[in-house]
Amino acid sequence: MSRFGIFAWTAPSPVTLLALLLPALAHAQADYPNTSAMGSMVDRNAAWYRQCLRVQHVEPPARELPSPAAVHKLRQCGAENRYYDTRARAGATPADWEQVRHCAYAESDATVLMMLYANGYGVSRNYDLAVKYACSLPAAPAEMDGRVAHLNERMLHHESQPFDQCDDITSGLMGGQCAAIQDRLDSRERGAKLAALMKAWQPPQQAAAAKVQQALEQFASHRADHETDMSGTLRAALAIEAHGVELDLFAHDVQDAEKGKLPRYTEQQYQQLDKKLNQVYQRLMQQPQKEGEQGFGYGTVTKEGVRLTQRAWLAYRDAWVALGAARYPSVAPHAWKALLTQRRIEQLEELGS
Numbered sequence: 001m002s003r004f005g006i007f008a009w010t011a012p013s014p015v016t017l018l019a020l021l022l023p024a025l026a027h028a029q030a031d032y033p034n035t036s037a038m039g040s041m042v043d044r045n046a047a048w049y050r051q052c053l054r055v056q057h058v059e060p061p062a063r064e065l066p067s068p069a070a071v072h073k074l075r076q077c078g079a080e081n082r083y084y085d086t087r088a089r090a091g092a093t094p095a096d097w098e099q100v101r102h103c104a105y106a107e108s109d110a111t112v113l114m115m116l117y118a119n120g121y122g123v124s125r126n127y128d129l130a131v132k133y134a135c136s137l138p139a140a141p142a143e144m145d146g147r148v149a150h151l152n153e154r155m156l157h158h159e160s161q162p163f164d165q166c167d168d169i170t171s172g173l174m175g176g177q178c179a180a181i182q183d184r185l186d187s188r189e190r191g192a193k194l195a196a197l198m199k200a201w202q203p204p205q206q207a208a209a210a211k212v213q214q215a216l217e218q219f220a221s222h223r224a225d226h227e228t229d230m231s232g233t234l235r236a237a238l239a240i241e242a243h244g245v246e247l248d249l250f251a252h253d254v255q256d257a258e259k260g261k262l263p264r265y266t267e268q269q270y271q272q273l274d275k276k277l278n279q280v281y282q283r284l285m286q287q288p289q290k291e292g293e294q295g296f297g298y299g300t301v302t303k304e305g306v307r308l309t310q311r312a313w314l315a316y317r318d319a320w321v322a323l324g325a326a327r328y329p330s331v332a333p334h335a336w337k338a339l340l341t342q343r344r345i346e347q348l349e350e351l352g353s
Helices: 016-023 023-030 047-054 068-073 081-087 096-105 108-121 127-135 141-157 172-198 203-226 233-258 269-284 302-326 333-352
Strands: none
Touching: 047 127, 047 141, 068 096, 068 233, 081 096, 081 108, 081 172, 096 108, 127 141, 127 203, 172 203, 172 233, 203 233, 203 302, 269 333, 302 333
16 A cells, blocks of 8 residues: 555646646636736626636646656756857857746746747747736736737737836836846846956956945945935836846946046146036035935935935045056046046936035
8 A cells, every 4th residue: 555545646637747847836726817916806707807717727738747756956046147148149049948938937926927928938839827826916907908918919919029027117126126137137147248358368457346336236226225316116226226136237337448448637627527416416415305204305315325426426536537547558547537427417417406
């Protein structure tokens, strides 16, 4: 007798296997469609709701499911990151996509499974499955409606552009999540380009570059945390964007410098810009504020936040000057200062407008 009782164990059916491998998805399907983010706004007569019910019992082919051993091995494998990294990789193979799919099943990641089946990455395109996984995601009614309708439109018109979870977002929460996804991809691409540019640099130059990037990260983080209005629903996306803009500017400056496009400001121009910067900064610090408040009318941005960011900017500026001296000795220090000062003036003027 087996430890399970008098009945002999038999191989599970594909549907049973799916439930065994995907406990989270199986649980989600108990409340299918997933209306957990809708509160009382669920319209069971809506087109999206009827479409979800239509595909409720669609299951993936058993051959596309990972083995139980693979599921155990792939726990915490990072399905979403794997998906976007594979999509960005030139010449991704079916085996690469199989790893993504198995990881998504192991983590019960309905978002990644939706995109895989909608795009046919490593599998035959299956819009019914894509819709089912879309219906398993927590979403606001407008987002769910738009996503399901989009998938059905793709099935009818065979769109060539890749389908993505961020195509139909309507909420600030998803806006932040999608901004984070794009920022991660941009960061990888930016880092690869800078590494290739700096690979042949002399050790002192690479050391100076590392110090600039450390100071840049501090400044960019302060721009995101202290000089971005965090009062709206898109606050996360705006903060991520503000951070990424500074990193992009640095990368572009290095790329331009390596091509010989160097700043050519005069000492007099720098002195004029430095004077203007001080005037703009002092004007901000002197703006009246409401009683009991630290800000000056620009959402959640405070004078103390601007003060902290300004200090971080000064450290970044000085680190850039040191890098310039090490890598581009023909450029006078005031030229680098002028370039960065002009940008900082524009940032502060925007806060005071």
